[in-house]
Amino acid sequence: MTSGSRIAVDAMGGDEGLAVMLAGVARARRRYEGTEFLLVGDEDAIRAGLDNHPGLSAASEVVHAPEIVSSEEKPSQAIRRAKTTSMGIAIDLVKQGRAAAAVSSGNTGALMAMSKLSLRTMAGIDRPALAALLPSLETDLVMLDLGANAECDMRNLVEFAVMGAAYARTALDLEKPRVALLNIGSEEQKGTDKVRDAAAKLRGAVHLPLAFKGYIEGDRLSRGDVDVVVCDGFSGNIALKTAEGTARFVGDLLKRAFSSSLRSKVGFLISRPATELLRSHLDPNNHNGAVFLGLNGLVVKSHGGANEVGVATAIGLAAKMVRDDLTRRISEDLQNFEAEAA
């Protein structure tokens, strides 16, 4: 098999255990025909687990890794063990060209540090970024950076916009994604210097496959007005987690309200299909998969608590990026942008 269609999976990462990882990969294999897998981790345990998944077994190779990165481990410690851990070996398979992408549900900080160290930043990119899909009233949207870079300058924001747009073309199947910078007002003079400077630069890039829409404020993230939201990793991480926390908060209040009287309990039971619809729309497993953009290779971070469906979603994302050769796309877009800006 060629590396073109092969995905390396850190089978040991994640809070839900090997069985859930394998079930997720098996599910993704059925959906993305022709994709093959390198399953990295404890060889005996993986082989035993594969007994339940004959289809996956036929499309996989097992790569033994003696160690695991724990979820509490500091990235600085984990990188010293890169060569012996399932996470580090999965990434290394991408570096060696044996796999086209790596997927892990393990420790985010360690995954980011190992990926940067092993795959290195793409030529022309100052810093890689962490991008994810968020639900909105319409389709999903891409948001980056979500915490890879606590501090960013103008150049970083512009590169994130170009990379995020390329990613949205693949992940959301859009021709010309609408891109906006996260800011604290919609008027031109609002925000910090770096955000204003990045906006000026992006307004000038008229030939890129993206439509620059200026600024977006936090309260409009879920309205479906834009497809890509660009920000520094500090405010992006805070926006993402605040959105998660608020959705949970509203859900908790709703639960509390529905159980406040017999009448409301009855109403809840009757309207259950409706609240299930809501739950499904917001379920992180249906939006799973954060991506490190700007590296010489594709790495997908699946949520630590992802279930079988969530793991399959993340693997599907990796398969799409491999299919569209995302790394090459980003590289071409950046070259075009530089040429246009020059």
Next chain:
Amino acid sequence: MTSGSRIAVDAMGGDEGLAVMLAGVARARRRYEGTEFLLVGDEDAIRAGLDNHPGLSAASEVVHAPEIVSSEEKPSQAIRRAKTTSMGIAIDLVKQGRAAAAVSSGNTGALMAMSKLSLRTMAGIDRPALAALLPSLETDLVMLDLGANAECDMRNLVEFAVMGAAYARTALDLEKPRVALLNIGSEEQKGTDKVRDAAAKLRGAVHLPLAFKGYIEGDRLSRGDVDVVVCDGFSGNIALKTAEGTARFVGDLLKRAFSSSLRSKVGFLISRPATELLRSHLDPNNHNGAVFLGLNGLVVKSHGGANEVGVATAIGLAAKMVRDDLTRRISEDLQNFEAEAA
């Protein structure tokens, strides 16, 4: 009447018009006995409106202002008309000592600019901050800065913590508020230099009337773990607006889900008291009133779209701050902190 119990109200600001402002002030007057008001705006219109509120009429003085600051007006333009607008005159009444606090539902940027220019920053404070109350699973919490300063340094964050704690003691009736810095991780080495430095400084302040709790991430804002959340104005504004937007988003999804079938519509009608409870918990009118902290005088920003209840909430907040002499409290806390840190 003495300035001690008097509140100046910009009667013309806000999207809901003079009648709603007056009804809100009248409602607050009934709740905060003994408070008197200076109602600033078009004299004839205010006098006509007061016919419906004899109790308020007896406790008020009307101060004529020929002009109004519009909601779209740039702060830089509005400050040139400070002396003739209802907003500017309300603030000036505080400066003159004729009122102890000013309340406006008008243009936030203009209110901030005029307040800074007229009242000036308190001695010992580098920059004022905008603080507001947010709902959580338990009681409300105070968050600052929410957009007055897009960029902040370590000193600003520390001062915000001291001011926010003083404010929480008044607004939430707490003796020793739990204070945390908004960050993108809970470990000590996470985030930006300024956040880490501010944490180190606050850990040393053991005699202040606050309990420093380290870092808080966006997903735990509504959990009720802390009473005061401190951040720069850029990420604070983004967190606040993302929380608002997400709550609205979940509400919209819920509405869509509830109207998706006859069954769910019936369930909704039965469980209406429950969803009303939720709506009331999240209604911004029940948490209305952002405060500019760090000025030589108290200024409260009421939400532009606040209804009668919302206006009364904001005025009540002003009345409490006046009662507790918040400006003096902040000044004393800062002096104690400086003395301790020295």
